[in-house]
Amino acid sequence: MVKLSINGLLVEVQEGTTILEAARQLNFRIPVLCHHDDLCVAGNCRVCVVEQLGGKALLAACATPVAEGMQILTNSLKVRTARKHVIELLLSEHNADCTKCYKNGQCELQNLSNEFSVGDHIFLDLIHHKDYTIDRYSPSIQKDDSKCIRCQRCVRTCEQLQGVNALCVAHKGEAQKISTFYDHSMAEVICTNCGQCINRCPTGALVERTYLDEVWDAILDPEVHVVAQTAPAVRVGLGEDLGLEPGERVTGKMVSALKRLGFDAVLDTDFTADLTILEEGTELLTRLKKALVEKDPEVALPMTTSCSPGWIKFIEHTFPEYLPNVSTCKSPQQMFGALAKTYYANDREIDPKKIVTVSIMPCTAKKYEADRPEMRSSGFKDVDYVITTRELARMVRQAGIDFTMLKEDKFDRLMGDSSGAAVIFGATGGVMEAALRTAYEIITGREVPFENLNITPVRGFEGVRQASVLLEDCVEEWSFLEGVELKCAVAHGLSYARELMQAVKDGKIEVHFIEVMACPGGCLGGGGQPIPTNQEIREKRAAAIYDEDMHLAIRKSHENPEVLKLYKNFLGEPLGHKSHELLHTHYKERERY
Amino acid sequence: MKKIPVHRVDLIFEKITCKEIFEKVMEAKPDEIIQSVIDSGLKGRGGAGFPTGLKWQFAAREKNDEKYIVCNADEGEPGTFKDREILDMVPEKVFCGMAIASRAIGAKIGYIYLRGEYKFLVPKLEERLKDFHGLMKKMGHPFTIHLRLGSGAYICGEESALFESIEGRRGEPRNKPPYPTKEGLFNKPTCINNVETLVYTVMIQKYGAMHFKEMGTKDSRGSKVFSVSGDTPKAGIFELELGMSVKEFVEEFGDGDTKAVQVGGAAGFCVPRKRFDETIIGFEGVPTGGSMKLFNSSRSMYNVLHNYLDFFAEESCGQCTPCRVGCQQLLKGIEAVKKGEKSIKYLDELVKLAATMKIAAKCGLGQSVGNAFSSIVDNFKEEIIY
Structure with a gap:
């Protein structure tokens, strides 16, 4: 433990704690722009600088670990002057056309300049010297460099959280910018459109394309x-x-x-999430049958899910040799x-x-x-x-x-019914759990052997999770699966997806079925969800999803009455002719930059 | 006749047999080597002046099987060109210094990070490295030196940006702590020294710590290689004893009309004529990595400052706000004052900004922009304004 004082108040914290975290424990909020709880430390915006008594230079609170006996001031004259300078400098190169900005009212830079009462700019306006065009080529993400404060949160998100590296820093000094491979548009690069960069951009530099x-x-x-x-x-x-x-x-x-x-x-x-389970589950069982009974060497296993379009584009770019393994099911x-x-x-x-x-x-x-x-x-x-x-x-x-x-209302009919299994699609591991609930029952005629149908081994936030279910006393049709241990793996966030796929490629992991969600936490942490995001918020959303599942009368996809009616009246059977026409798709290899 | 107090020294370029010195080093214990460097009082010759012996001691104390010696040969400070000469004339002494350091801290691998513009030295260095590696093999000291080239970014001379560059990433300074001796190259304990520093460690082994310590002053022991340029009849490289005043320096190197000396390059300080006498060149006064630029009365200090700021606005890595935007604001700011678009008072705002940059920027580059700015603006305000 390390003892230090912050603004005269003593605090004792674990070794390795940053000044920022120590200050939070004392309820001192230190402003940040480049820091984000989900990302590694950058220490480059310098808005979090604090003074250490006896020290020459100020310290970046987000990047500096505490030391024994430190005396920190978070609001001294030196700190205030420097902080205000930093905010004014950022504004001097920022397109502060706030009233027309999509992020007006939700911009971290705007909040700070308001908090520090930055009135008339004391510094020269640098924005007009630069030639900016807004990149609107991507159907998902809009990138406006004139609003960028170069905090590099997006770059760290893309590199570390997602392992995609579509965004990078280019050039130096006054010309430094957040760019892409050869400064191509966001539509032409390896970007998976996951939008995690948007969730962490403090300003309006990265926002969704809005319709x-x-x-x-x-x-x-x-x-x-x-x-x-x-x-x-x-x-x-x-x-x-x-x-x-x-x-x-x-x-x-x-x-x-x-x-x-x-x-x-x-x-x-x-x-259609329930419908996906029936189609995808049948597809998995068909593939297993081909592999185990017909000994077809061509069949691609492990099969991966296909609900997450960020994941689809990622695998098309980075592991195209595994495209036959991706379920042909369209997303819900x-x-x-x-x-x-x-x-x-x-x-x-x-x-x-x-x-x-x-x-x-x-x-x-x-x-x-x-x-x-x-x-x-x-x-x-x-x-x-x-x-x-x-x-x-x-x-x-x-x-x-x-x-x-508002009073609560109910979905309209015909395509409005759903099971709890469909609801949990929103959390990482949810598709896997829903699929297992159905597949196990089809194969054995019994419910999955987990209390309350909650398949807890596939839940949680660990980056890559593995689970297996032993198939015993199978019904006659699926007797070839007797004694098979059905192995599955779940990954969320594309860095972990890459890790998992690499393990598959290297033969380090043997599974039958893989669920991948491009975003950390699954869809509940998606790039279109409310900002801010952090682990605590994602956990709360996940708890709500599992709570919703528990409160629904029907919790298995194959019991959704409207889905059953759809097959009876329209589709015929899973993987049938009509399904193929309407519900299945194909993928294509893309370039790797 | 008045005695000229500028003492020439010949340590760096003295031709020696490295083998003999290294044999001596192999017989000494690592602690003894480190102690001799500490005793000599040698401070880093790249400009920052951290005590070399202490740096070695910190690195030696780290328990890790993997440690690195890095020679910083990314000589980029405007007005310095002495490392180029050292690497050209006595490369084996640089290698020898690295080998001594490797013995002291327990490293097996070394890197020389060479400024991109010094590419012409590569064939020669590679040739000499072959001989050196042969010698290491013969001596039974497992130490290999790799050569890495920069690509022209000034910032890569900053030690942690240099590590990033060697590791294959964009050259951006890291947060400190951790310092390199704890987590440096590839996040392993690393000892990074300037070219000249490493050669001095060789000469300290040859002549003993006292020989070095006897020269110079209490805060600035020994001698130093200076790169002299500007309005001088004697431009070039000179190894001089430390401790002289700017006045003494100017008497030796000036053209009789010197109005200012920029000590330490763009990141250093401008010393005006009225302060020549009281200013010592060294760590008690104005430190320098070697760059000494003389300006006579025909020079506009506005142009000098503009040139430096233009350099910084381009060479800032762009990572941290105070440096990236601050440099541009200082540059555009003096232009605006010169053109009369901003009042004279605006200069005061810029001086305050420079002070913020000095304490709030992430690395040494951003922190030192304020040195040149404030020292030129303070002393030559009229030239900046009119």
Whole structure:
């Protein structure tokens, strides 16, 4: 333990603690810009500088470990002057057109300049000397260098958290900027569109491409039937942007708000999450049969999930030799889109031309996914617009809806039913758990041997998790699996996905089924979720998701009555002809930079 | 006739047989080697002046099988060119210094990080390294030196940015602590010394610590190689005893019209004529890594300062705010004052900013921009404004 004083108050902390963390223990908040709880220390913005009595230079509180007997001042004259200078310097190279900025009111630099009462700039405006263009080529991410304060949070996110390295620092001195390979647009590089950089950008330099006007136009057009679908993780994040605490489930309020916004039908992506389990589960069992019974050497195992579009683009870039291993199932969003303009349109007797599907996603990569040329199997663009959880919150505010006071409402019918298994898709390990609940029961005729169906070994936040289930007393059809230990692995965050895939490649790990979610924590920590994000917030969202699962009457995908009806009336059987046409897709190898 | 107090020394370029010295070193215990360097009072010759013996001691005390010796040959400070000459004339003495350090701290691998512009030295260094590695083999001392080239960034002379560069990353300074002796290259205990420093450690082994310590002053022991340039009839490289005043230096090297001397390059201090007498060149006065630039009355100090700031605005790595934006603000700021777009008072704001940069920047580069700025603005305000 190390003893030190901060502003005259004594504190004892563990060795290795930073001054910033020690100050937090005493309830002194030291401002930060480059520091983020999820990322490694940078110490480059210098807004967190503090004074050490007797020291010459100031210390970056985020980057300096405590030392015995240190006497720290967090608000001395030297500190205040330096801090104000730092903020003024940042503003002098920042495009401070705040009223027109998407992040207006949610910008960390804006908050700090307000806190420190930075009035008239004392320094010269440097922004006009530079030639900036906004990169709007990516369907998911918009990059505006004129708002960048070069804190490198995005670079560290992309490099360390995601292992993608699409963003990098280029040039030096006055020309230094956050760039990409050869300064190509975000649409042309290895970017997976995961949006984790957006979640950590302190300013408006990185934001999602927004499609709010298009969605409003559709809603306000009486000729158009606008269908909303909501992803599992939205309901445990949305509240944070509308005045509620992290971890509050707002499913009913969200449905109610969507109806008030004017969507003609409010349906649930959870419905197609259940459908995914049936398709993907059948696909896995088919592959296992080919491998174990038919001894087909061509069959690609382990099979990986395909729900996360960030993961799909990542594997297309980095492990293209494993594309045959990826499940051919479209993601729940795209299954929904394809069915909305076929099955739903038929049933409701609406011309699919007049249907606009809008999905509300915790994700920015979903915007890219909806734009993929393969995603037009209904004959139209299956999903017309994708908006993030944050964008939905913005729509709710624009429409003047008092979210916290809303009464709870229920999803509309036909594609609105879901099981608890679908809800947990929103958390890392959830797809695996849902798949096991169904697959085990199909194979053995019994429920999974876990208390309350909660398959805890695949839950949690460890980067890579492994679990196995022994298949015993199988029903006749699946008797070839008798005695097989079904092995699975789960990874979340693309750094861990890379680690897992490398282990598979090196033969260090042998599994049958792999779930990967591109974002830390799974979709609940997605790039379209409310900002800020950190481990504590993600854990609260996860708890809410598992709570929602426990409260649902149906908790297994194959018991979703609407899904069963869909097969009976429309699709026939899993992996059947119609499924192939509407619910399955293919992938392509992409360049590695 | 008045005695010229500038004493020439011939240690660095003295031709010696490294084998003999290294044989002596192999017989001594690491502690004894370190003690001799501590006793000599040698301080780092790159400019920062950290006591070399202490640095070695810190690195030696770290328990780790993997340690590194790094020779900082990224000589980039404007106005210094002495390391180039040393590496060109006596490269084996540099290698020998690294070998002594490796024996002292227990390292098996060394790196020479050579300034990109000194690429022409590579064939010669590689040739001599072959001989050196042969000698090491013969002596039974397992020590290998690798050569690495910079790519032209000034910041890579900063020790931790240099490590990043060797490791294959963008050259950006790291946070300190941890210091290199604890976690340096590849996060292992590392001893990083300037080219000249390493050669002095060889000469200390040859002639003994006292021989070195007898020269210079209490805070600045021994001698130092100076790169003299600017308005001088005697531009070049000179090894001189430390402790002289700027006045004595100017009497030796000036052209009779010297109005200012920039000691220590762009990151150093500007000494005006009125302070020549009272200013000692050394750690008690103005320290230098070797750069001594003389300016006579035909020079505009505004242009001098503008040149330095232009250099820093480009050569800041851009990582930390005070340095990246501060350098640009200082540069554009003096331009604005000169053009009359900003009032004279704005200079005071800039001086305050320079003071912030000095205490809030992440590394030595950003912290030292204020030196040149404040010392030129304080002493030549009229030239900056009008």
